[in-house]
Amino acid sequence: MNTRKRSTGHSSSKGKSSNRSSTGRSKRSGAPSAESSRSSASTSRNTADTNKPLAAKSSTTGNQARSGKAKSSGASKRSGNSYYRKQEPPRQYPVTEPEELLPFLLKHLKDGRNAVKSILGRGQVSVDEKVVTKFNLALTPGQTVSISKEGAVAAPSMTGVNILHEDNDIIVIRKEAGLLSIAADRSNDLTAYRQLMEHVRRTNPNNRIFVVHRLDRDTSGVMMFAKSEEVQQKLQNNWKDNVQDRVYVALVEGAVSKEEGTISSWLKETKTLKMYSSPRANDGQHAITHYKRLKSNREFSLLEVRLETGRKNQIRVHMEDLGHPIAGDKKYGARTRDLGRLGLHARVLSFIHPTTDKLMTFETDIPKQFLYPFRADNATAE
Numbered sequence: 001m002n003t004r005k006r007s008t009g010h011s012s013s014k015g016k017s018s019n020r021s022s023t024g025r026s027k028r029s030g031a032p033s034a035e036s037s038r039s040s041a042s043t044s045r046n047t048a049d050t051n052k053p054l055a056a057k058s059s060t061t062g063n064q065a066r067s068g069k070a071k072s073s074g075a076s077k078r079s080g081n082s083y084y085r086k087q088e089p090p091r092q093y094p095v096t097e098p099e100e101l102l103p104f105l106l107k108h109l110k111d112g113r114n115a116v117k118s119i120l121g122r123g124q125v126s127v128d129e130k131v132v133t134k135f136n137l138a139l140t141p142g143q144t145v146s147i148s149k150e151g152a153v154a155a156p157s158m159t160g161v162n163i164l165h166e167d168n169d170i171i172v173i174r175k176e177a178g179l180l181s182i183a184a185d186r187s188n189d190l191t192a193y194r195q196l197m198e199h200v201r202r203t204n205p206n207n208r209i210f211v212v213h214r215l216d217r218d219t220s221g222v223m224m225f226a227k228s229e230e231v232q233q234k235l236q237n238n239w240k241d242n243v244q245d246r247v248y249v250a251l252v253e254g255a256v257s258k259e260e261g262t263i264s265s266w267l268k269e270t271k272t273l274k275m276y277s278s279p280r281a282n283d284g285q286h287a288i289t290h291y292k293r294l295k296s297n298r299e300f301s302l303l304e305v306r307l308e309t310g311r312k313n314q315i316r317v318h319m320e321d322l323g324h325p326i327a328g329d330k331k332y333g334a335r336t337r338d339l340g341r342l343g344l345h346a347r348v349l350s351f352i353h354p355t356t357d358k359l360m361t362f363e364t365d366i367p368k369q370f371l372y373p374f375r376a377d378n379a380t381a382e
Contacts (some may be wrong), residue, residue: 028284074291087338090126090146095139101127102135104145124148129203158195164362169355171196171225172362177341181223195226212236213310218328221248221346222362225372226354234354239310244359245350248305248315249294251343251370252324253336256301263318267311274331275313276323284318287311289318299326299336302366315344339369 093108096284105116105125116135123131126146127139139145160179165172175181175192182193193211200207209225210232226232235242265277268284278284288308301324305315316332319325325333327343350361 037162090148093145093147095141095143095145097141099139100135101125101132101137101139101145104139105147108145109147119147156174158199159190161192161195163199164238164364165360169227169231169353171200171227172349173223173348174364175215175220175223177218177220177345177367180217182211192223193225200227215346216313216342218342218345219344220367222349222364223346224349224351231354235351237377242352242354243350244352245348245361246307246310246346247348248307249345249347249366249370250303250305250315251327251336251339251373252301252303252319252321253299253320253327254301254324255296255298256291256293256303256322257325258293261289261322263291263321265318265321267314267317269312275311275317285309285311287314287318289315291322294365295371295374297374302370302374310349341369344369345370 006009015331057092079090093104095104101120102113102116105111105119106113108317109119111119119125120133120135123133124147125132126148127137128143129146160176162176163171164174173192173196180191183189183191193209196209200209207227209227210229212224212232212235214228215221215223220232224235226235265287266284267275267287268278277287286309290306290308292304293301294304302320307314313332316326316329319329325335327336328334328339329342329344331352345364345367347366348363350359352358353360
């Protein structure tokens, strides 16, 4: 899914960022869990999922690597995935002065221009752990150029996961509807967590990822994972300060009369794990949801939803309370025909990076299925 740069100067999903002091804060969530999640992801849960078998989706590549049959030809890039190199230590050279890549390589490798260009073409050169092939790439002091003995090997594509940003501390993804964030038990279900664990272990078998927040299986959108327990705890413990904005879009049943509004209630959970709003104040977890109507007709309304708190199934419960349950959400009162998915998408996640202290904002497009009910309205308007 494509992402775009916001007009506020915040970073897009390409990883650009602005200083924290340059932005104002919107209302923020009160717990380190996305819509549909509980307020924390424990280390024990991470450990349990870590010990499960990795996704069968990637077993072919793993078997090739173990049998020694994996080829070292030029890498092909697949959407949402980075390049990987074979597990032979690369030669590393620090950049101490501004210089283009080709002269830098010629100086350090002592090879001819054609030989160096061939090394580049085979994907053997990385700058700060990212494979590059442009011979005129501008290098800056502080970067590290790595040269591998083998060419890059493309990672197997992941199912339902598109990586928007990755650095030494975090991974930001767009999760598709229908994919679990993390397994709730010791089942062998395919999860975003399990696929990303395999992803980071391809470069180092000791690497791990840690859950920061979650999305429901049937909710799509932006999620963030940490690459260390220290970063995970820093993000969760300072969630209200770190997270600047979380924006969802929700396709709900019926015509929402008010252009915007706020829903506030105390959420509790039944023995069957269904959340509901308690009729009594201070009875459960306080949840506050703000909404704004984007589109509407007699059958459906498209809402922009902002969370002031982050409780399990908060948006789903509050839309039912509003009298306009989320399309496809039979658990919380939906009656219309199914979209083939839940009409809920985590569109924007904006946060302060736990290490660089820079503001990063990731914004994704509204799912096309959410716009289908308004096609006739658009045609009439035109």
